[in-house]
Amino acid sequence: GENVEQHPSTLSVQEGDSAVIKCTYSDSASNYFPWYKQELGKRPQLIIDIRSNVGEKKDQRIAVTLNKTAKHFSLHITETQPEDSAVYFCAASIRSGGGADGLTFGKGTHLIIQP
């Protein structure tokens, strides 16, 4: 099955600096890569996603890049703010033999924005 590795497990950056979180996946058939943000005590929420026919996607201060050849994708946050502090999860789609779909999640990155 699919395996998703996420690094680093903890990332501390100064407010205003950029943050980058990286993920690798094992199944070359995976074709959908969402990112979730989970603030303390809250539910994970989808913040951005990318499909395999696109190399980069941006939404204001966040962007995701995908390298299908190397099987890795990254989340980039620019001009970080205190409200960016959270746990971030990457994920990759999987497809079972029964035709059903599902996501495999990375282990998460604790992003800490230092004032």
Add this chain to the structure above:
Amino acid sequence: EADIYQTPRYLVIGTGKKITLECSQTMGHDKMYWYQQDPGMELHLIHYSYGVNSTEKGDLSSESTVSRIRTEHFPLTLESARPSHTSQYLCASSEWVRDGYTFGSGTRLTVV
């Protein structure tokens, strides 16, 4: 408002008790999932369903069971709670995986 709802939000229960965690969604999604998560830690898939009368076990072995009698409802049951079951349980749903999952707010379970 179309969303996914979990009850209770918090639950403290004694060892050996039977409990059911409720999950309902009003989005008409066929696919529903249960994850176990210690706060801020990895998400572990314990059960999933692709439609009515369809249930499967996930990657993490769990002593819980689930049912899917109605599209909108996906309850999780622990027949005999133990302290090792103490964790947060998150329910999620999706129409198509490529549209991402919507998560519920979770049930924080403590077994004493």
